[in-house]
Amino acid sequence: MSKTVYTFCRYCLASCGLEVTVNDNRVTKIAPDKQNPHSWQDFCAKGRTAHELVEHPRRILHPMRRVGDSYVEATWDEAISDIAARMNAAIQAGGPDAVGVYYGNPSGFSSSNIIFMNGWLDAIGTHSRYFVGSVDQNAMHVVAAAMYGSILMAPVSDIDNCDYFLLVGTNPAVSAWNWLETVPGGWRRALARQQQGATIVVVDPLRTESAEKADVHLAVRPGLDWALLLAMVKVILDEGLEHRGDCTELATGVDDLRALVADADLDDLAARCDIARDRIERVARDFAAARGAMVVTRTGVSLHLTGTVAEWLGHVLNVITGRMDRPGGRRYEPGYVDAIRMSAMVKTKPHHSRLLGREMVAGAHALSELPDEITTPGRGQIRAMLINCGNPVVSGPDGAKLDRALADLDLLVAIDFVQRESHRHAHWLLPAAHWLERSDLLAFTSNMHDEPYLHYGAKAVEPPPDVRQEWRIFTDLAIAMRRPLFRARGLNGFITATRALARLTRKPELEFGPHWIDRLVVATGRKFNGRRIKWRDVISHPHGWVLGPREFGHFREALRTDDKKVHAAPPEFVARARELLAGPHPEPPVGYPFQLANRRHRHSMNSWLNDLPGLHPAGKGNDVVIHPKDAADLGVTDGDLVRIISPVGAIELRAVVNDRPRQGVIIVDHGWGSRVFDPRGRAEPIVYGANRNLLIDGGPVDPLSQTSALSSAFVAVERATS
Numbered sequence: 001m002s003k004t005v006y007t008f009c010r011y012c013l014a015s016c017g018l019e020v021t022v023n024d025n026r027v028t029k030i031a032p033d034k035q036n037p038h039s040w041q042d043f044c045a046k047g048r049t050a051h052e053l054v055e056h057p058r059r060i061l062h063p064m065r066r067v068g069d070s071y072v073e074a075t076w077d078e079a080i081s082d083i084a085a086r087m088n089a090a091i092q093a094g095g096p097d098a099v100g101v102y103y104g105n106p107s108g109f110s111s112s113n114i115i116f117m118n119g120w121l122d123a124i125g126t127h128s129r130y131f132v133g134s135v136d137q138n139a140m141h142v143v144a145a146a147m148y149g150s151i152l153m154a155p156v157s158d159i160d161n162c163d164y165f166l167l168v169g170t171n172p173a174v175s176a177w178n179w180l181e182t183v184p185g186g187w188r189r190a191l192a193r194q195q196q197g198a199t200i201v202v203v204d205p206l207r208t209e210s211a212e213k214a215d216v217h218l219a220v221r222p223g224l225d226w227a228l229l230l231a232m233v234k235v236i237l238d239e240g241l242e243h244r245g246d247c248t249e250l251a252t253g254v255d256d257l258r259a260l261v262a263d264a265d266l267d268d269l270a271a272r273c274d275i276a277r278d279r280i281e282r283v284a285r286d287f288a289a290a291r292g293a294m295v296v297t298r299t300g301v302s303l304h305l306t307g308t309v310a311e312w313l314g315h316v317l318n319v320i321t322g323r324m325d326r327p328g329g330r331r332y333e334p335g336y337v338d339a340i341r342m343s344a345m346v347k348t349k350p351h352h353s354r355l356l357g358r359e360m361v362a363g364a365h366a367l368s369e370l371p372d373e374i375t376t377p378g379r380g381q382i383r384a385m386l387i388n389c390g391n392p393v394v395s396g397p398d399g400a401k402l403d404r405a406l407a408d409l410d411l412l413v414a415i416d417f418v419q420r421e422s423h424r425h426a427h428w429l430l431p432a433a434h435w436l437e438r439s440d441l442l443a444f445t446s447n448m449h450d451e452p453y454l455h456y457g458a459k460a461v462e463p464p465p466d467v468r469q470e471w472r473i474f475t476d477l478a479i480a481m482r483r484p485l486f487r488a489r490g491l492n493g494f495i496t497a498t499r500a501l502a503r504l505t506r507k508p509e510l511e512f513g514p515h516w517i518d519r520l521v522v523a524t525g526r527k528f529n530g531r532r533i534k535w536r537d538v539i540s541h542p543h544g545w546v547l548g549p550r551e552f553g554h555f556r557e558a559l560r561t562d563d564k565k566v567h568a569a570p571p572e573f574v575a576r577a578r579e580l581l582a583g584p585h586p587e588p589p590v591g592y593p594f595q596l597a598n599r600r601h602r603h604s605m606n607s608w609l610n611d612l613p614g615l616h617p618a619g620k621g622n623d624v625v626i627h628p629k630d631a632a633d634l635g636v637t638d639g640d641l642v643r644i645i646s647p648v649g650a651i652e653l654r655a656v657v658n659d660r661p662r663q664g665v666i667i668v669d670h671g672w673g674s675r676v677f678d679p680r681g682r683a684e685p686i687v688y689g690a691n692r693n694l695l696i697d698g699g700p701v702d703p704l705s706q707t708s709a710l711s712s713a714f715v716a717v718e719r720a721t722s
């Protein structure tokens with residue numbers, strides 16, 4: 001029997017609408033849903049091949065328990081009771097912090113996963129929470145909290161009215177216009193504006209696909225965006241090009257910015273970022289003069305030791321030139337669920353890490369701290385760990401050190417589809433449901449879409465019988481550990497009662513679960529056209545639902561700062577900027593003359609889709625791109641095997657010689673070199689390419705965001721002999 005299911009892709013925030021053809025519970029085709037009014041325009045091969053992961057020949061289909069060096073299938077009851085007993089024993093011996101969790105990027109695409117995981121972590125009372133944000137978006141959270149009063153206050157781009165795009169550290173031609181915002185077809189819409197006369201400036205050490213289309217490409221020195229952006233702020237303030245009204249009415253702290261730039265020298269800043277002063281001045285003046293303009297900053301800005309200051313200065317440029325909440329700038333989208341207000345209701349006490357004393361960012365500690373927290377004895381030492389949607393050995397810094405620490409645990413549990421690099425020491429592998437097997441309501445990203453949008457993504461197929469969604473696993477663990485989910489006394493008993501009732505009445509919807517929360521969220525959401533949305537309205541819009549036009553004028557009321565103003569110069573950012581200004585110009589350390597840059601590929605998703613048969617048909621793996629002049633100095637030619645060495649690791653890859661990187665910068669794509677194991681069939685692991693994050697020292701971090709220098713590490717390059 002064939003049917004068509006309309007849903008959306010949950011690989012990246014573009015959230016493309018999909019038309020999925022299903023035959024006998026098997027997906028036979030995935031196409032863009034062109035009836036989706038909002039989000040199908042970024043549709044790509046990753047969405048088109050999504051069912052290949054569902055049918056992965058190495059997929060984990062039952063809970064699997066480690067026995068010696070191999071795995072055996074077990075029942076869920078065995079898995080949950082063993083894990084619960086071992087976690088309780090760890091807590092008994094070392095306190096609640098002895099149980100830790102790492103949650104990766106895909107967890108953000110399932111609100112039920114995040115909500116119930118936190119409910120379980122609260123039940124335990126552990127602070128040992130590690131989040132992928134510390135390898136990508138913490139800088140944004142830190143800046144949003146300090147300037148706008150909420151870690152979630154991420155303004156969205158008003159592309160169709162923009163005349164001047166200043167894109168810093170982003171390659172939307174490949175990664176789509178998404179990162180705490182969903183702007184469907186954003187890059188194509190920006191190019192359409194360019195056709196109508198808009199200017200696109202791309203700031204990137206690499207000549208990327210986006211840079212190639214730009215009117216201006218500023219090939220900044222990696223990690224030096226702060227100097228470039230500070231120079232632009234200086235030009236604007238010194239020359240009186242700022243938006244007077246917003247600098248006094250909307251924002252506080254502009255005088256502190258004036259004082260900061262008064263102490264900075266344009267030639268010094270230009271020399272630091274290695275962009276000619278006159279080019280900086282021209283871009284700053286044109287940006288300030290444009291009718292509609294925006295700065296967009298992304299991972300290229302944040303994955304450095306100076307990431308937060310650069311992220312902040314990007315926001316500062318928008319604020320002081322009057323781009324907030326104005327056409328062509330960055331808007332606040334109220335959406336139908338006010339996630340910002342909801343998150344403000346969750347009061348959490350600040351927590352400092354045991355060993356380094358660093359405070360949590362966005363509710364979690366930094367991944368770089370995890371290995372020592374596992375291996376260093378003392379009360380609170382992590383002895384049991386759960387990895388939820390993550391591959392931190394490949395995605396985070398110093399994978400080898402983390403791998404050694406994970407091997408040292410008393411208990412490691414991974415919830416995933418297949419066993420990847422980070423799960424190789426797991427004592428338990430728990431099979432997760434893919435989003436094609438799961439219904440999700442787009443709710444908590446409601447403020448991140450570039451128009452008010454609601455979509456209930458129905459599941460396309462039933463999961464294999466022994467595969468479970470994360471929320472169910474966390475609920476079962478809380479019950480088995482006898483710790484009340486969400487710390488709500490009596491809730492576990494209530495859940496058990498609803499389960500019994502659901503069984504008795506054969507009405508599964510009576511069992512307490514995320515569908516209760518979805519309905520509550522919709523019922524209490526914002527009114528549109530004077531009335532609240534009903535659940536049946538949600539269901540009757542299978543292609544997604546644009547709830548109304550884009551509106552301006554909600555930004556001010558949404559600010560969560562005490563004085564309802566934008567804080568343009570948070571003292572900790574100013575202090576860090578002064579520290580950087582007082583510091584020396586960057587010099588490569590002796591013996592490590594190159595900087596290691598990173599790229600994404602349209603057909604890769606961080607570390608986890610690369611092994612699928614339908615992606616990368618031209619050949620799987622990564623290589624090292626070297627500038628022709630550097631290659632000549634090294635005696636390297638195209639195709640040579642090259643060794644890349646850092647103080648913490650070494651990898652070997654084939655060289656590709658071209659002038660995409662600046663001289664002195666080499667490119668190695670991240671996400672490769674992750675083994676995929678075969679716990680069922682026991683065949684050899686599959687692996688393509690090398691893990692370039694083995695070269696990244698996890699020690700140094702941006703003091704404000706705690707993010708590692710994933711995109712500006714210094715390395716040495718030499719020809720390998722074989």
Ligand SMILES: Nc1nc2c(c(=O)[nH]1)N[C@H]1C(S)=C(S)[C@@H](COP(=O)(O)OP(=O)(O)OC[C@H]3O[C@@H](n4cnc5c(=O)[nH]c(N)nc54)[C@H](O)[C@@H]3O)O[C@H]1N2
Nearest residue numbers: 104105106136389390391395415416432606607608670710
């Ligand atoms: N050098 C360098 N490093 C980087 C980056 C970079 O630009 N340069 N980018 C960084 C960025 S932006 C990010 S977001 C991180 C990503 O870092 P992580 O989130 O730690 O890693 P991923 O590679 O996304 O791996 C996700 C894992 O989740 C599994 N998974 C997918 N969907 C589900 C699901 O629904 N349920 C469960 N249980 N599991 C699921 C996948 O199979 C995979 O094993 O990497 C970062 N690392």
Ligand SMILES: Nc1nc2c(c(=O)[nH]1)N[C@H]1C(S)=C(S)[C@@H](COP(=O)(O)OP(=O)(O)OC[C@H]3O[C@@H](n4cnc5c(=O)[nH]c(N)nc54)[C@H](O)[C@@H]3O)O[C@H]1N2
Nearest residue numbers: 169170171175203204222223298299300601602604605606
């Ligand atoms: N196809 C695909 N799409 C994705 C993803 C994916 O893995 N594959 N991942 C998704 C995720 S999790 C995220 S967070 C977003 C990320 O979205 P983006 O941040 O747009 O990611 P990238 O495409 O890696 O672009 C970052 C750019 O920053 C540049 N860069 C590196 N260092 C510097 C620097 O010091 N200064 C400046 N100015 N630029 C620098 C890099 O060369 C690169 O071109 O993409 C999402 N979309």
Ligand code: SF4
Nearest residue numbers: 009012015016044047
């Ligand atoms: S992975 Fe591709 S299809 Fe899926 S949401 Fe992102 S851009 Fe769209």
Ligand SMILES: [Mo]
Nearest residue numbers: 105136137299
């Ligand atoms: Mo990310």
